[in-house]
Amino acid sequence: MALKRSIVVVGLGSIGRRHARLLKARGDLEVRACEPDEATAGLAFEQFGEIPLYTSYDEALASGPDTVNAFKLAGAMVKTSPTPANITSESSR
Secondary structure: OOOOEEEEEEOOOHHHHHHHHHHHHHOOEEEEEEOOOHHHHHHHHHHHOOOOEEOOHHHHHHOOOOEEEEOEEOOEEEOOOOOHHHEEEHHHO
């Protein structure tokens, strides 16, 4: 059996929950989540079951994901690669 690629979904608002649910349903990915708000994470887990959860983006990146699927966290817009060069601050716009 091949190893599953891992993905961290950053932000479990309505769109993030939808992405996490659909990615988990594929069955070929290890889905992880990054969400600092416990209540928001709880809503997600009610929908699709528990997955590894990180409360900070740094923790999520330290877990070594293959891909990051992110929306907005702590004032930063994060693109789909877990490299610092792809993180842009909204305040710099």
